[in-house]
Amino acid sequence: MNPILKRLGFRPDDRVVIIHADDLGMCQATIPAVAELFDAGLVSSAATMVPCAWFPAVAAYARATPSADIGVHATLTSEWDAYRWGPLSTRDPASGLLDDEGYFHRTTPAVQERARPDAVAAELHDQINRALAHGIDVTHLDSHMGSAFAPHFLPAYLAAAAHARVPPLVPRLSEERMRAVGMPEEMIAFARNIVPQLEAQGVVMVDHLIGMPLDRHEDRVETAKQLLGSLAPGLTYVIIHPAIDTPELRAIAGDWRARVADYQAFCSAELRAWVQDQGIHVIGWRPIRDVLRGA
């Protein structure tokens, strides 16, 4: 059984989920969406993108809403065409953090191939420190587009979380699952070795990682029920990308319909009641963080 679930009082067969809103503050449309979702009560966690221009609005929301469970979405990529951002820590091309246009690289492979690990460490440090300086009670650290999970960035990622005394998202993916998502064999071999070591050191492991699909948007409540209805026992991280429907969102994201559908579905009383009826336990990162801090 996952040690953190045991410490939180769950039983071995309990299905426990963190229903997590990704990309908070990426653009304006995400902020009212997440605020409404926290009010609606089914979403239990969100993570903010500190380098994005709307970060100050997220911080203002967080200061006004201390109950909101908000972590830092470690951001090393800038993936859209019309709307972009770059690092907080440097403009030095030698860092490897910047593409030819002066923004973060667009893709995870690009940043993983080019960025210096010490530059990644400095950038993650600055992102967490800015979140703390703006008054966010940071509950966890996770990784935008998974780029911080590269073996050579992982020490910086874990150190940034340890420095802030917050749990980092580390998924305990099965080898089948890693292959299914296209992870290269050397990363799978690395994960096979590192994951047991990390857990022995007390790092919290998420047993399963799933996400609402971004490539379709129809029948969203039904899709969510299928996703959540197939949960195995243990701790599952359920990633959604909620946003309200605005001209800004449409101008950024080709997958805006799926983002709006996440917002609508996870606001619905129907889905919330269904999750309760299923006996699925929804928790946030804050109780995990606070148990770890008390240890």
Added chain:
Amino acid sequence: MNPILKRLGFRPDDRVVIIHADDLGMCQATIPAVAELFDAGLVSSAATMVPCAWFPAVAAYARATPSADIGVHATLTSEWDAYRWGPLSTRDPASGLLDDEGYFHRTTPAVQERARPDAVAAELHDQINRALAHGIDVTHLDSHMGSAFAPHFLPAYLAAAAHARVPPLVPRLSEERMRAVGMPEEMIAFARNIVPQLEAQGVVMVDHLIGMPLDRHEDRVETAKQLLGSLAPGLTYVIIHPAIDTPELRAIAGDWRARVADYQAFCSAELRAWVQDQGIHVIGWRPIRDVLRGA
């Protein structure tokens, strides 16, 4: 008579205006507004804020619309609360370009007191170069919130324009007008000396600088008629701040109603016909730039 108007074939009593859309790319809502205004035909110039997250969308528009007359709005301040940006060139606190939160200072006095002139020079250089690198046929340089007009920043501002071979906006304000807008006496004395020197060197001077009010929004076409109806002969720069009405704009700008009103009024066929009837000549920056380049 203003030498550039003479070279462009105007007569001494002609009233010539550049109707200029400020803050292009500050946020998403500005981009469709300016695109529609260029189509409508009354607005003759716009300037883009290169450090803002929406700059790539402006560049894509400019590449698709080579006729659009777009300059660089030299940006050294980040004035809103919810949505902010910082320099392209550096993250070094010793530059003086950054406030305590890591963004540009919020106000013109703050950046004028704290930024090193060499850091301003490097930043303006990077802003123009990024605009050129993204394929914008930059027509001019002007200054967001007037911050580049400080005497100790002016050499950097003029040099950045000269380097790109584009005319910089330099207003020939009367001493009465400078006092009326609250300019300190030392800047007025500086302007008294520098303006004739610059004009002798061939720098284009704008004779009058006026703007649509941002503190009210009612009866916008009527306000525009009053403003344009009172023009004196010479070259007048008429500044508007157009944007479409979106949740993004409302979340940023307390003065969003005036910005939406600028967009609506200057799109109107009524105002365009009225300007023509008045015999007011509307020109952009491109013919000025091209005459200067041909000289």
